[in-house]
Amino acid sequence: MTLEAALARLGECRGLLVASDFDGTLAPIVSRPDRAVGDPSALQSLVRLARRDGVVVAIVSGRAFAELRSLLGDAPGVVLIGEHGNDRGEEVVGGVEMVDEMAAFIRGVGDNLPGSAVEVKRHGVGFHYRRADAAPAEKAVDSILSWAEERPDITVTEGKELVEMSVAPHHKGDAVLALKEEAGAECVVFIGDDATDENVFAMLGPEDIGIKVGPGETAARHRVDDVSDVVEVLAAIESALG
Numbered sequence: 092m093t094l095e096a097a098l099a100r101l102g103e104c105r106g107l108l109v110a111s112d113f114d115g116t117l118a119p120i121v122s123r124p125d126r127a128v129g130d131p132s133a134l135q136s137l138v139r140l141a142r143r144d145g146v147v148v149a150i151v152s153g154r155a156f157a158e159l160r161s162l163l164g165d166a167p168g169v170v171l172i173g174e175h176g177n178d179r180g181e182e183v184v185g186g187v188e189m190v191d192e193m194a195a196f197i198r199g200v201g202d203n204l205p206g207s208a209v210e211v212k213r214h215g216v217g218f219h220y221r222r223a224d225a226a227p228a229e230k231a232v233d234s235i236l237s238w239a240e241e242r243p244d245i246t247v248t249e250g251k252e253l254v255e256m257s258v259a260p261h262h263k264g265d266a267v268l269a270l271k272e273e274a275g276a277e278c279v280v281f282i283g284d285d286a287t288d289e290n291v292f293a294m295l296g297p298e299d300i301g302i303k304v305g306p307g308e309t310a311a312r313h314r315v316d317d318v319s320d321v322v323e324v325l326a327a328i329e330s331a332l333g
């Protein structure tokens with residue numbers, strides 16, 4: 092079934108969860124992650140969808156909840172979940188000492204790589220190297236990966252010019268599944284562009300719609316090119332719901 096046809100049938104679902112990643116999906120990727128800006132039309136669409144009966148809307152990001160909150164500004168009714176499903180702005184799950192240790196190590200690596208940026212979150216640390224030279228960046232990532240390999244409690248995820256270490260127990264797939272249950276939703280639409288979004292695509296059922304943004308291998312059944320296509324997808328969901 093084409094994406095258009097699948098979206099057009101959403102009106103038949105009893106309860107709908109519309110969940111989306113943020114960076115690369117609702118906001119174009121930028122060289123400085125702290126300057127990412129959500130597409131205004133996409134965000135307005137999400138807010139309108141959240142107002143409808145029987146529709147729950149969520150943004151599920153790798154960023155910390157507080158950062159997501161401040162980047163998005165006012166998005167009434169939209170559920171925000173940070174750190175790949177582990178940060179809803181509530182209590183920290185645990186493992187904070189390990190996060191301090193990770194942060195100290197990664198800051199040391201970052202000090203030797205001009206153009207890198209370290210992002211310390213509640214359950215983990217991200218190392219961004221989009222603005223660094225490729226060869227030394229690769230060495231830096233290797234050293235992070237071998238450090239993490241010696242510590243079995245740490246989960247490592249590689250994304251777009253980003254490597255992340257985390258002590259958090261959940262991934263985005265768990266988070267979206269839990270939200271689906273909480274919302275009592277029959278169908279899920281999930282949109283995302285990166286490696287951690289694959290955990291969601293892999294758990295979607297036949298009644299759900301997974302949409303990968305951009306190139307690369309994916310478990311999603313549908314694909315669009317970029318953020319402006321996501322705006323169209325959200326508009327199509329709105330019109331399918333009438």
Ligand SMILES: [Mg+2]
Pocket residue numbers: 112113114115116283284285
């Ligand atoms: Mg993304």
